[in-house]
Amino acid sequence: MGTRLDDKISSAADRTIVITGGNSGIGRAAAAMLAGMDARVVLTVRDLDKGRSAAETMRGPVDVRRLDLADLASVRAFAEEFTDPINILINNAGIMTPPFGHTADGFESQFGTNHLGHFALTNLLLPQIRDRVVTVxxxxxxxxxxxxDDLDWERRAYRPMAAYGQSKLANLLFTSELQRRLTEVSAPVIATAAHPGLAATNLYQREGSRVLASVTEAVIGLISQSETQGSLPTLCAATADIPGNSYVGPGSFWQTRGEPKLVGRSAAAEDAEVARRLWTVSEELTGVEFPLSTL
Known part of the structure; x- marks a missing residue:
């Protein structure tokens, strides 16, 4: 069933932690808890007003910066402007099952935002990162x-949940290949991943299809856990003493809720060949490469 980790969340005092999408949902809960540990938290958000409103509810030094993961120009701008050392980068932001659409760069919105945006951000910031990269x-x-052959759903009928699944699988393949590359160059940084299980956030209502919205109250509301509980796997992946390429999630009810543990992933998420190919394709699509390859 995995190793229980909720008692292994370490202090984040005096550490600089950049978290994407920290103004709502599990990202906001995680950011608030980290700020409460006296970390220097940097919230990256699309809407500065919403970000500042969220920051006002948090204890400690919380910095708010604009970053739109659906626009690679915005990702590059943030990376160019934020030059401070970073202890932990938490790739948390994401969208779920929106209507078919494209990012500013022409990618299917979920793949472009959930994977490619974070892929570019991580590699652009990697020389500044001291401890770890956490991807949700x-x-x-x-x-x-x-x-x-069809990453952007241009040749087949768009299925929102299938596109979401592709983007979330990409997150895990990215984590494993990032860890492989970090190990290859003997970098002190590690890559970990987490998932919240089924948390009672506004993600389903805000981005979800009408089908998902219709079952949220009747089904999700019955078995989901709070945003705070859902943020614990992220906190463990960010601070616990765990190896690279670890995956942390709730340990009960088919990983939908419960205390955070090291959990398994699908066979597809462990395919090293696909992970390497996805990395190469992602470099081509974003124009961003692994910056430590020559070290």
Whole structure:
């Protein structure tokens, strides 16, 4: 069933932690807890007003910066402007099952935002990162496949949940390949991943299809856990003494809720060949490469 980790959340005092999408949901809960540990938290958000409102509810030094993961120009601008050392980068932001659409760079919105935006951000910031990169995936990764012939859903009928699954599978493949590369160059940084299980956030209502919205109150509301509880796997992945490429999630009810533990992932998420191919394709699509390859 995995190793229980809720008692292994370490202090984050005096550490600089950049978290994407920290103004709502589990990202906000995680950011608030980290700020309460006296970390220097940097919230990156699309809407500065919403970000500042969220920051006002948190204790400690919370910095708010604009970053739109659906626009690679915005990702590059943030990386160019934020030059401070970073202890931990938490790739938390994401969208779930929106209507078919594209990012500013023409990618399918979920793949472009959830994966490519974070891929570019991580590699651009990597020379500044001192400890680890945490990427938030989902139990939905188990429904995903990486269709290299149609990553942007241009040749087949768009299925929102399948596209979401592809993006969340990409998050785990990214984590494993990032860890492989970090190990190869003997970097002190590690890559870990987490998922919140089924948390009672506004993600389903805000981005979800009408089908998902209709079952939220009747089903999700019955078995989900709070945003705070859902943020604990992220906190463990960010601060606990765990090896690279660890995956942390709730340990009960088919990983939908419960105390955080090291959990398993799908066979597709462990495919090293697909992970390497996805990395190469992602470099080509974003124009951003692994910056430590020559060290």
């Amino acid at each position: 995936s989902s139990i939905g990764h188990r429904t995903g496949t990486i269709d290299f």
